[in-house]
Amino acid sequence: MEKKKKDIRALSKKQLQEFFVEQGDKSFRGSQVYEWLWHKGAHSFEGMTNISKTTRTMLTDNFVINHIRVDRMQRSNDGTIKNAVKLHDNLTVESVLIPTPTRTTACVSSQVGCSLDCQFCATARLKRMRNLNPDEIYDQVMAIDNESRLYFDRPLSNIVFMGMGEPLMNYNNVMKAVEKITSEDGLGMSPKRITISTSGVPKMIKKLADDETKIKLAVSLHAATDAVRTKIMPFNETFPLQDLREALEYWYSKTKSRITYEYIVWKGINDTREDALALVKFCNYVPCKVNLIEYNPIDDGEFQQAASKATDMYQKTLERNGITVTVRRSRGKDIDAACGQLANKSAS
Template sequence: MNPRTKSQDIRDLSQNDIRELVAELGQPAFRAKQLIEWVFEKNVCSFDDMTNLPKAFREQLKEAFAFDTPTELTKQVSKDGSRKYLLEYHDGISVETVGMPRRNKLSVCVSTQAGCGMGCAFCATGLNGLKRSLTAQEIVDQVLHVSNDFGERATSVVFMGQGEPFANYDEVLKALRILNDPDGIGIGARHLTVSTSGVIPGIRKFADIPEQFTLAVSLHSAIQSTRNKLMPGVKKYTLLRLHEALQLYTEKTGRRPTYEYAMIEGVNDTNPEMQALCDFCEGTLCHVNLIQLNDIEGSPLKPSPIHKVEDLQRRLESRGIETTIRNSRGNDIDAACGQLKQRFKVQKNA
C-alpha cells in the first residue's frame, strides 16, 4: 500500500487497500467488510456515522484520513424541479452540477473539469478558460451530493457538465467504474453517459473497454467549416476522421452513439446543414438528439425556431435515422446544456 498522509481521502483507497489497512491497525478482518460498506455502499462522509465501528477504531481512522467532500456555495431550484449546485473543492476551485428528477428517477449532470479549454462558441463553460481537471472522487462527489440533497439514489449520470471528459480520460473512466460498481453506488453501465466534443483518441480508447457505457458526441454541424467556427477546440479532429472513429466504435462495441445537435438560427439549421447531417448519419448506427440552442448571456447566437427543429427531425427519420427532440431542463436557472459556468465564484473573487 502507498504511504498515507493525514489529508488523504479514504475513498481514494481500493477495497484491497482497506483490508490491508484494517490488518495493519490490528483490527479483525470483519471490520474491513464493515468499513467497506460504509465507504463504498452507504457513502457516508463522516467517520462518526460509522456507528458499528468501535470508537477507538474510528479515532484511528480520523487521525490518518479525511473526507474531502465539496462545500455547497449556492443552490438554485428550477420550476421544473431541477436543482443546480455550485460546489467548491478543497483548493477553492468550484464547478456546477445539476440534479434532474423525473418520474421516480434522478439523473445527475456532472462536470469533469473546472472550466473548459475547448472554446465552443455556444457554451458558457469555456468563457473563463480551463482551471484544472477533476479527480475521479471529485466527480463522484457531485453525484453523492445531489443524491443526498434529493434524499434518493441517482439512477443515471450524464457527463455533460463543465469540461471535456476525454481531456480527463483516466479520471473519468475511474469515476465511471466507481459509479457502476455493484458493490458500491451500482448505477447500470448503460445509464452512465459520457459526452465528448469529438476527441478521437478518447473515442478509440472508449471502444476498447469492456463496460457498456453510453457514448454521446457533440456534433452540432456536419459541415467542416461550420463546425470549426462553432467548436475550434476540436478542429484537428476532422469530420471524416470522426466518422471513421465512430464506425470503429460501433463495430467494436455493438453500441450506437448519440449525436447531440444544438440548433442555432441561421448557422446550422439551413438546408445545406440539414442535408449534411442526414448524409453523415445515414447508414450508420446512431441516434440523434435535437435541441434548440439555450440562450447564453452576451452571445449573438440564437435558437432555431421549433418548426426548423421539427423539419430536421422529419428529414432524419425519412432517412431511417432515429431522432429525438430534447427538452431543456433548468433553463430558468441557467442549468441547461451549455449554460453552466462559474458564475457565482467569479463574482465572489471579483
C-alpha cells in the same frame, strides 16, 4: 510540522484492508470503512458508528475525507435542481438533477472549467483549473441520488456526463468513478444507465470502445461539415470530422451500441437545408439517433436559436431519411442549469 494526511478514498478496498492488518487489526475492518466511504457516503470518521472510537481517532490522525459540499442548491420552476458544489480546495463545479415523470437524471461535471473551446458554451469560457478526482465525481452523483429520494421519492435512475468539462479529457478518473458508481460497493447502478457525452476526441472514443465499458456514448456534434464545425468548435481543426467518423465506426464495431448526436440549430450558422443534408450523410455512417436541442443563450447574442421552421425542417429531413430524431426542450433555464449554461455564476 504536522504530517500531511492522505485522502483515504484514494485507497482501494484491498489497500484499506492491508492498512488495518499493518495496524494489528483484522482485514474486515478495512471492508467496513470502505462501505462507509462509498456505499453509505460518510462525510467524517466520527459518523462510522460500528467502529470503535479508538479506531476512528486513528483514522482521523492518518487520513482525510475530501468530501464535496453542496454550497448552494437552486430549484427551477420545472423541478430541475442545480447544485453549486464546493470542492476541498475551494474550487466550485455545478451539477444538475433533471426530473421527468418516469426518471431522474444526474448531469455531472468532470473538470473544473473545460479543456475545449466550444464558442457557444459558457463553461468553455472558464479556463480549465483541474480534473476532478473519482471521489469528487462520485459525490456529485451521491448528492443528486439523495436529492432525488428526498424531493421525488425515488432513487436516481440515469447519469449523463454533460456537466462542466470534457469527460474524455479526464478519462482515467471518469472511468474510476463509473467503476465505483456501478459497483455493488458503491451505488450498484447499471452501466447502461450512464452516458458519456463528448465533443469528439477520436483517440479516447477508441479507448472507450477497447475498454469494453457498457456505458452509452453521446457526441456533441452541432455541424456535419468541417467548415462550420471548426468555426463554432475550433478544436475540430485538431480532431476533424473524418477522424471522428472513423472513431465512431470503430466504437460501433466493438460495442454494437448506437450513438446519440446532440445537435443545436442556430440562426445563420447551421440552419440551411444543406446543413441538414450534411447531418443526414454523417448519420448514415453509424447507427444513431439525433437529439435536436433548444439553445440556451449565454448573454452575448452571437449565437441565437434558429426559427422553429428551421428545426422542423431538420426534423422532417432526418425522419424522411429513416433517422430517429427527438426535439428536446431545455430544462432549468431560469436557474442557468440548462445545457451549455454551467458557468459558476453562483460561485462567489
